[in-house]
Amino acid sequence: MTTTMQELHRKKQMSRKITMLTCYDYPTAVLQDKAGLDVIFVGDSLGTNELGYERETSVTLGEIVHHLKAVRRGVQEAYLLADLPYKTYDDPGMAMITARELLSHGADGVKLEGMQEAVISHLAGSGIEVCAHLGYNPQFHEKAAVKGKTYDAARALLESAVSLQNAGASMIVLELIPEELGKAITETLTIPTIGIGAGRYTDGQVLIVHDMLGLTPHPLRHAKNYANAGEWMLQAFRAYAEEVTNGQFPQPANARTMIDSERERFMGWYSGKDRK
Template identity: 50%
Template structure:
């Protein structure tokens, strides 16, 4: 069964948590699909995690489309969401043109940051499902910091969430928000919320796959490493290097041989 926005709504109503992970390539998409992840998300975090960019603002539309197409090939049932990169939705007309490219490339919905009610409403009227993102927003905040720590900031987040929902938003990502604020917003909204560094009470959770697998150097409070990719991969590469240099690899089990008669004829050339 294909997972849809309605499927996510049903999970919220039933009190079931929604799972979401970033994904940037085909092999990882296949793994996430087979594991049953609800939402596979091609985030603009591809820039800092896979492309060596210093900021999400460096990610281009072409970058996103390239990685979206790769992930699409590995996804069948999960809801596939793609980030609209920096400055790709400055007006509602530009947003629609670019969002249509994402849909054509295989996205089921697009995600954008901030209070973009007019854009959300316009895309929704043109049959494009939109995921929102408030709190810490990498495309606009230069410094990583918690949002909504004071009454006024929390109220602003709450009002933003309500306004975006009214505009037609289908899901809302809350990033780096105190869990009390995220929890109350999640409880009041009709649409599902997905938290990252937003505590335990959102309707679902999203993590950057590189953080989850232990691929990065950073240690973050909201991240749990479920694997040690960095060290295990280093050890594998180092072992490969040593075995090649010491003539251990390739082993006789790793080679293919020519037919004896063909080999005899071939040797006659030398």
């Protein structure tokens, strides 16, 4: 059964955790979908994790669409969420054009960052499911840092979350905020909260797939390595390069040969005996 936003809301109501990972390619999408992820997310983290950009702000709509189309081909059951890239939702009209582009290429819903009440209201009013994003916002904050550490900041974030829900947000990502604040926002809102570095008490969790696979060079406090894929890949690449260099690969078992009659005929021609 395909996961819907209504199903994600039911999970919150039943106190069942929601699972989400980023994804940028077809084979990873197939595996994540097979694993039973609730939400597969084509995020602008694509830029820093796949495209070699220094910041997420360099990602274009065309790049998100390109990867979204690949992921869509691999997703059968999960809810497919896509990011609105930086500077593509500066006003409600622009946001509508961007969101419809992503929806036309297979997204079930879209995500945007910051206090975008007018934009969210406009999209939601047209039936588009919108995931908001508070706390650390990579598109707008220069440096990754925990937000909401003081009384005033925490209260402002909670009130902002309520405002975005009231504007029509269907779900909200909370990034790099204290655990206590994540719990308070989750208890206050009726829409699901998805945490990344927001503690244990949000309705669900999201991680960047590279972080949880061990492909990120430096460990992150909010993440956990579930596999050491980076080291496995490095060892495999080195072994391949060494075997090719030393003539160990390919072996006869890796080669294909002609049937005897065709080989004899070809080799006769090649050696010049039967050339005309």
